[in-house]
Amino acid sequence: MSIQYRIRSFSDLEYISNNSGCILTLFSGGVDSSYVLMELAKHKVCQIIALTVDLGDGVNRDDLKRIASHFGARSVVIDGRNIFAQTAVLPALRCNAQYMAMYPISSSLSRPIICHIAVKQARTFECTSIVHTANQSQNSLRRLNGALNDLRFNGFYGSPYEYSVLTRQEKIDALRDSGLSAFQARGISGDANLWCREFESGFLENPEDFRVPDELFTWTARSEIAAAQNPISIKFLEGTPVAINDLELPLIDLIAQLNDCVGRYGIGRYCGLEHLDGEEKVLEVREAPAAYLLMNAYRHLEMATLDSELLREKLLLEQVWVREAIEGRWFSGLRSAIDQFISYQAATVTGTVKYILREGAADVCSICADKPRYLTDRDGWEKQVARLRGARSLRELYNPTSVYGSSSSRYGL
Structure with missing residues (x-):
């Protein structure tokens, strides 16, 4: 799309509100999206659709309405x-999609789905x-714009x-003046x-000096229940997690249960820098207990079932897949091609x-x-291999033609 069709300022917002019959806004119910509704409402020319996409963190429909x-x-x-x-998390799991192998990517997965909807x-x-x-200062800018452009x-x-640019407090004050004081x-x-x-952002602004308070976390808030050790098993069928402790669950329920039962042990916290469009770096903190365990389990089953050379090539392609996602090229042909490669090898990844x-x-x-492909009895394997290779050596010793052909053909006579 030509650059003149891009919205980049509140002057642009005023222009489209006066020249559009209906505008759709992505609406979380937070300060930023509520302030946009307030600005659009000033003009009262067009219809406004405030769209919220529930991706699993809970939505308060009454507040939104x-x-x-x-x-x-x-x-x-x-x-x-x-x-x-199905279309973002599962491919990311199979691709071990972690930014610079440091932490699971997240908004890179959600933004294209939000744009599609x-x-x-x-x-x-x-x-x-x-x-x-x-x-x-948010990488979502290029991911949302990139997806909307690619979706034509x-x-x-x-x-x-x-x-x-407005400060959060400036927006809060304006919303309060409009009658919203929450x-x-x-x-x-x-x-x-x-x-x-x-x-x-906020108290995570400076990577040289920050503290992450425990109350920031939800899934990984430690529980007294977690004082005792607890066994857990994850079953995969053709590259898809299907059961926890033999209890079969739909994918979204399986992820939710793992976030709860794994997170209570304080497992799945991440911290690291991420680059912006101009290569500046910002600090991010994450919690993703289900992602931690599922990606770890999937890697173990890949090692158990796949050829080593295939795995080496997959490791290289994983970061290319991640790069395309984080740079806002979710709908690129390159990411789609890697997806096909990943899906092909996933068909053999079955186990617990x-x-x-x-x-x-x-x-x-x-x-x-x-x-x-792994051994369960190394001693037995050693004996079997020794017998087979020893027998082959004897055959080669007493029947050299089995290796070199006849003596005449060997010397070209």
Whole structure:
């Protein structure tokens, strides 16, 4: 899409509100998205659809409806958990999708799914614009814009916060003046879905001096129940996790249960730097206990079932897949091609991995593959190999023609 169709400031927002019949905004119910509704409501020219996509972190529909209706907007909530789990989380699991092998990627997975749903809803409501709220210091800016561009949305799209900068307190004060007083200043910026909860900014601003309070975490808040060690097993069928301790579950329920039962041991906390578009680095803190255990279990089963050379090539392609996702190229042909490679080899990854959970760690105690390449009796294998190779050596010694052909052909006579 031509750059003139991009929304980058509140002046752009004013222009589209006066020249659009219907505008769709991505609406979380937070300060940024509520402030955008307030700005759009000032013009009262067009219809406003406030779209919320539920990706598994819980949605308060009453709050969303209350805020949206306050500004004359229509609240629309779409359950995107299944499509997110099947089309984004599952490929990421199989690809061991971790940024620089440090922590699981998250918003890189969720933003394309949100955009896919947003474009579909925009067409349903005949919206000519899609507005989001990412800013210059958030990688979501290029991921959302990149996805909307690749999805060929035929209208205006973008974020007014790209060029128009306001402090959180300025937005809170304006919303209070409009009649909404529930918003409060907070120390961080956060994003969450069924796969990962991530935090940045505020008291995490300076990588040289920061502290992560325990109350920031939800899944990995330690529980008294976790004082005792606990066994747990994860079963995979053709590359898909299907059961916990032999209890078969749908993927979104399986992830939710692992976040709870693994997280209570304090397992699955991450911290690391991430690059912005101009190569500046920002600090992020995450919790993803289900992702930790599932990716670890999947890697063990890959090692148990796949050829070593295939695995070496897969390791190289995994980071290419991650790069395409984090750079906002989710719908690229390159990522799709790697997906096909990953899906092909996933068909053989079937089996169960068992762990003993203890505070801060998950210890592997069993790797059982349906079609294993590993040895279970090394001594027996040694004897069998010795007999086979010894017999072959004797045949070669007393029947050299079996190796070299006849003596005449050997010397070219």
